[in-house]
Amino acid sequence: MTEPKYQRIAATLKAAIAEGEYGPGDRLPGENDLMAAHGVARMTARQALGVLQSEGIAEARKGAGVFVRTFHPLRRRGIQRLTREAWGSGRSVWSVDATDRDVVVDQIRVGEEPAAEHIARVLGLVADEPVCVRDRRFVLDGKPVLLSTSSLPAGLVAGSPITRPDTGPGGIYARLAELGHEPVHFREEVRSRMPTSDETARLALPGGTPVLLVCRTAFTQDGSAVEVNEMVLDANSYILEYDFDA
Amino acid sequence: MTEPKYQRIAATLKAAIAEGEYGPGDRLPGENDLMAAHGVARMTARQALGVLQSEGIAEARKGAGVFVRTFHPLRRRGIQRLTREAWGSGRSVWSVDATDRDVVVDQIRVGEEPAAEHIARVLGLVADEPVCVRDRRFVLDGKPVLLSTSSLPAGLVAGSPITRPDTGPGGIYARLAELGHEPVHFREEVRSRMPTSDETARLALPGGTPVLLVCRTAFTQDGSAVEVNEMVLDANSYILEYDFDA
DNA sequence: GGACGGAACATCTCTAGACATCTCCAGCGA
DNA sequence: TCGCTGGAGATGTCTAGAGATGTTCCGTCC
Numbered sequence A, B: 001m002t003e004p005k006y007q008r009i010a011a012t013l014k015a016a017i018a019e020g021e022y023g024p025g026d027r028l029p030g031e032n033d034l035m036a037a038h039g040v041a042r043m044t045a046r047q048a049l050g051v052l053q054s055e056g057i058a059e060a061r062k063g064a065g066v067f068v069r070t071f072h073p074l075r076r077r078g079i080q081r082l083t084r085e086a087w088g089s090g091r092s093v094w095s096v097d098a099t100d101r102d103v104v105v106d107q108i109r110v111g112e113e114p115a116a117e118h119i120a121r122v123l124g125l126v127a128d129e130p131v132c133v134r135d136r137r138f139v140l141d142g143k144p145v146l147l148s149t150s151s152l153p154a155g156l157v158a159g160s161p162i163t164r165p166d167t168g169p170g171g172i173y174a175r176l177a178e179l180g181h182e183p184v185h186f187r188e189e190v191r192s193r194m195p196t197s198d199e200t201a202r203l204a205l206p207g208g209t210p211v212l213l214v215c216r217t218a219f220t221q222d223g224s225a226v227e228v229n230e231m232v233l234d235a236n237s238y239i240l241e242y243d244f245d246a
Numbered sequence C: 001g002g003a004c005g006g007a008a009c010a011t012c013t014c015t016a017g018a019c020a021t022c023t024c025c026a027g028c029g030a
Numbered sequence D: 001t002c003g004c005t006g007g008a009g010a011t012g013t014c015t016a017g018a019g020a021t022g023t024t025c026c027g028t029c030c
Helices: A005-018 A031-038 A042-054 A117-123 A171-178 A197-203 B005-018 B031-038 B042-054 B117-123 B171-178 B197-203
Strands: A058-061 A065-068 A074-077 A104-114 A130-140 A143-153 A183-193 A211-220 A225-234 A238-245 B058-061 B065-068 B074-077 B104-114 B130-140 B143-153 B185-193 B211-219 B225-234 B238-245
Touching: A005 A031, A005 A042, A031 A042, A042 A058, A042 A065, A117 A130, A117 A143, A117 A225, A143 A171, A143 A197, A171 A183, A171 A225, A183 B211, A197 A225, A211 A238, A211 B185, A225 A238, A238 B238, B005 B031, B005 B042, B031 B042, B042 B058, B042 B065, B117 B130, B117 B143, B117 B225, B143 B171, B143 B197, B171 B225, B197 B225, B211 B238, B225 B238
Parallel strands: A074 A238, B074 B238
Antiparallel strands: A058 A065, A104 A130, A130 A143, A143 A225, A183 A211, A183 B238, A211 A225, A238 B185, B058 B065, B104 B130, B130 B143, B143 B225, B185 B211, B211 B225
8 A cells, every 4th residue: 555665765856856956967866865865775776766767757877876867859740851841830839949950870771681571561572572671870969869771672673773872862752753653642650669679779778768660651653652661769859740731 | 798697587588579489468487487597586587577577578467477568559540530531552561450449538527727838839828828628538448548638728619519528529620610710730749758657547557668649739721729639648559640642 | 156265476665785887086197 | 287097986786585465276165
């Protein structure tokens, strides 16, 4: 019935943060402070701090202390980036940094692979048929924020710049159009979950940070899919925006 | 340099799950099993199991054991639900249950409150000006999956069915249209983070489950916002889908 | 056949201490 | 002034045990 000690301690810390006693980036009371203040064992104090870390409220830096996390999201416009319309005004609920900071490609790997089962199904291929895979990592101010894996039917893009790291002006969609497979319709599917250990490493994620999964499928006029792009986003770095008319 | 024991143990468990040795819903080796198998202390075995839980791979049921989690997402179409267009075909990347199971309202609270600062800014109100708030919880098969908090300028909707629990056919958008404030444009902003303890309680979330935050703003023809709907979704229960043309 | 009780077993909470490893900063030396 | 080196202090990992609490299941009793 009674609340465990570690939850009570965690609650007091959360309350103090909510009160503004500790702001973003500030150092929280550490294990030793909590042991003294609440008269508990080290493991109990650790458990309390662990609650805040697993909720993404705080972040421990080994040897330094436990600090309140910050939230500086990027805004990613899912639709305007692929059309050129502009609805323009209308304030946003979340405050945005005025400057659209620039995200740049950090790592890139282009190659040909047998298609995974779920990719082959969408692209209308038989399993293990080759696909052109473009695997990229994007960084913002040195911090990786996005992993993107794009798959296209290998037979469709063979010999085109799509199979090379630099696809030229307009990117792969412009090249697809030149090949007679212009994408005219897109579908984005969005999920969220905790990262795998591989994603944690590649995105340098602190504990308690989920990832957003965005899977975009590009369709041509005849309704066939020509590209599947699976993206993994640091949830702490992104707001996805979708604007559309009724 | 050497990997901690608890991570090694966690890795073996993950590998066993990936190998199919343990399927969704199966019981994993418990604390006592891991202590005996790897010759470690109880807290170390707990730490290993904690890794899988915080990654959302496993779920502990007190007194029963630790079990592999399942993933049965609902598909929420962000655009088609608000328009009537249908692109129709085109396979999805994630397998979907054929039946569109039905989500029903479980709790509802309608009232008038002073507007929060970020709501007032979007709706073009001064701070603390009253807004009509519709707070709802949706359940699927008895499990809560979605919290929705809709805010509208109180002056705009006073006396209309919007201020009552049952808004009638077509919902609040049909009522807004009748009042001369038909929404013609929508914006959805999507984020993800770990849940607050309040959200954990209201959605009955197991550990290691993030939430998706969807904030929808409805605009009328003249570009003014008439509704802000802040939704909290169990990330383990939802796939958000956005379909649009280039 | 059904209800109840209890034992076995599971996770959860917490203690007290040990050693490892990393960070930060002050002080020293070139 | 610059750079290196300690050392203090912080978190990370791990042990060995104890009691609390919830679940499961089987045998007994009605």
